[in-house]
Amino acid sequence: MAKAMKIAIVDDEQDMRQSISQWLALSGFDTEVFPGAEDALKSINADYPGIVVTDIRMPGMDGMSFLKRLMAQDSSLPVIMITGHGDVPMAVEAMRVGAFDFLEKPFNPDRMTELAKRATQRRRLAMDNRALRKELSDGTGLMKKLIGASPVMDRLREDILDLGQADGHVLIDGETGTGKTLAAHALHAVGPRAARKFVILSCAAHTEEELTTKLFEGDPEASVLPLVEEARGGTLCLEDIEALSAALQARLLTFINDQGTPAETRIVAICNLQEQGKTCEDALRPDLFYRLAAMKITLPPLRQRGEDILMLFTRLSEQFADEYGCDAPEVSAQEAAQLLQAPWPGNVRQLINVAERAVLQNRRGSGTIASLLMTEEDESQPVMTTDGKPLKEYVEAFERMLIDNTMRRHRGSIVNVMEELCLPRRTLNEKMAKYGLQRSDYLG
Structure with missing residues (x-):
């Protein structure tokens, strides 16, 4: 479930900010109140996970100056302005500056709720898009979205x-x-x-x-x-x-x-x-x-992505194992080859289904990965592609998966990985360098 968006309520009149806060809280929003713009700016930055509701006329920094400061640090932040009688021209100017909308006192509480819903929906979309853009542009979180090293x-x-x-x-x-x-x-x-x-x-x-x-x-x-x-x-x-x-x-x-x-x-x-x-x-x-x-x-298509298939299967099975409260299945060399050879007509969507069923099978203590790759027409043989690959490619893909899984299980402990895989330190270092595996990715 998506985390509730916050609503920062800024008004120098205590009764007003408390009544707005109580109404929006009853409508299911997570609210926080501030007596002035200066106090609010200490908590509201460019990544503020919510919207702002502010009065226009306040002592010290008024609502227009506050709005300009907010727009300067994040022009996509929705700000709802509250105006008094005679302040509508100022509210129109606020819309030109970048305000989301305005309400004139006395306002209908239901109208406030409607505006808050629309504004928080826009903010959530903007934050989601910003997070995805960050993942794609600087590499953080890529494994969650567009996983693959092929x-x-x-x-x-x-x-x-x-x-x-x-x-x-x-x-x-x-x-x-x-x-x-x-x-x-x-x-x-x-x-x-x-x-x-x-x-x-x-x-x-x-x-x-x-x-x-x-x-x-x-x-x-x-x-x-x-x-x-x-x-x-x-x-x-x-x-x-x-x-x-x-x-x-x-x-x-x-x-x-x-x-x-x-x-x-x-x-x-x-x-x-x-x-x-x-x-x-x-x-x-x-x-x-x-x-x-x-x-x-x-x-x-997935069949053209080489050892990405094993990487994806490992990540997906770990996620499903956490969800079902059991261990992820260990993949043998033969099963790794079968995963790499399968034609995957349903591509990643099919791989997700296979990984989930493999975890459920492992929880019951029965079944094989090969059985999940069989065709409906012929359940006696697992489906394989006709395109053969050099044995060296299968061996390297399995070796990379094995080291990756072992490093994850031991949280980057080189000593424990060396012991489990019976590898000397130099050989392990060489193989990790060859496959682009870094110990720092597994720590913690």
């Missing part, structure tokens, strides 16, 4: 960073389960639109009439904007772009052409046709395809 994954991360900084529309394709939607989120998170909206729609999940309404018409009576407008300034991600009818493709192309350069709304289109032996170019009208595919990312 050349194809290195290239994918480079493509995401490069195209994320560009401003054109992007087409993402690849087999099912390879992480296309994650790549779309990452593209948005590492680019200049990161603080703006990321709106996603599955074109295959709706009828043509529903898509027309959601994308281009909205619901004026309910004050619901069409998604092309809701995403303005940010990114509109269209999953299953191949499901759009010819009429909707034409309308989308018109929208793209009318935007000009740079585009106000960036389109990231995800295509899911590879398994059917077709391409997105087969399904889209040529002019739309070439507008979207000027920048293109293809997610690599």
Whole structure:
């Protein structure tokens, strides 16, 4: 469950700040109060996990000066301004400076709750995007998102960073389960639109009439904007772009052409046709395809990622073992080879399922990894690819996995790893250097 966003309430009148705090707390928010802007600035920094509600007229630093200080350190921080009678022009100026919205006293508490919900949702999205952008740009946390040390994954991360900084529309394709939607989120998170909206729609999940309404018409009576407008300034991600009818493709192309350069709304289109032996170019009208595919990312299938398969299996099985309160299964050399040879038609999504079932089997004390890789048509033999690999590749992949697992289990204790694997110190050091393993990654 996501941690509740904080709401900092800043007002020099004690009764007012306490009543706002009590109302929002009853609405499920985590509140903290400050009698003035100077006190609040001691606790609110660029990474503040929440929003700010502040009065405009306060002694010392007033609300406008406070807002400018907050915007200077984090322009994406939602700030709701509270105005007194006659302060509406000042509140309008605050909106120009960067305020999220304003409320005029006396205000409706339900309106306050509604604004707080919208503001905290925007803040959570901005914080999530910022964290993902940080992971991708400086390498921290990459194992959690785009795990893998294979050349194809290195290239994918480079493509995401490069195209994320560009401003054109992007087409993402690849087999099912390879992480296309994650790549779309990452593209948005590492680019200049990161603080703006990321709106996603599955074109295959709706009828043509529903898509027309959601994308281009909205619901004026309910004050619901069409998604092309809701995403303005940010990114509109269209999953299953191949499901759009010819009429909707034409309308989308018109929208793209009318935007000009740079585009106000960036389109990231995800295509899911590879398994059917077709391409997105087969399904889209040529002019739309070439507008979207000027920048293109293809997610690599798992079978092309080499020893990433063992790395992923190890991490996933450890996570599931923690979740189920049991030990992760130990992988033999034969099972490692079987994992590396399997065709993985479901890619990472399939590997997640296999890792979870392997942990459950291990908890019961029965079953093998090989049994989880069997086809439905022939349950007597595990599925293997026809592409053979040199024995040396299998041996090295298994060796790396074994050292990695042992280092993790012993929390980086070289002595314990040497003893368990019966390796002299120099040999262990050489192998760790060869496989890019660093002791510092396992400490603690």
